[in-house]
Amino acid sequence: MKTSIAAKLDQARxxxxxxNALLSSENATRDLxxxxKLSREHAELEPIVELFNTYRDTEQRVAEAQELLDDPEMRSYAESEIKVGRERLVALESELQQLLLPKDPNDERNIFLEIRAGTGG
Structure with missing residues (x-):
């Protein structure tokens, strides 16, 4: 993962x-x-941070599996774990990059769209 993406994800975390600290304080509901605003930002950041935590856990599992490569009894297990882990890391990284794309400012707007059958001839 690029260091700039990792830094941005650390900032999001x-x-x-x-x-979370602001929302759990006593004064959180005084200014609705x-x-x-904080609740919306929390809802935007939470899935990104959860996915980033999953990415870090997968990285750690791959590193632990690489340590097992020296053990002849665990070598085949470690190789399969490393292969699966690296594939998962690639998928998680692309998903994280998609989540970090800038949001459209119109996404937060509400709209009612009524579609009627047309008449004419």
Missing amino acids: QRLLDI DQFR
């Missing part, structure tokens, strides 16, 4: 921790606009 830290921001989520900050938002701020509360809604």
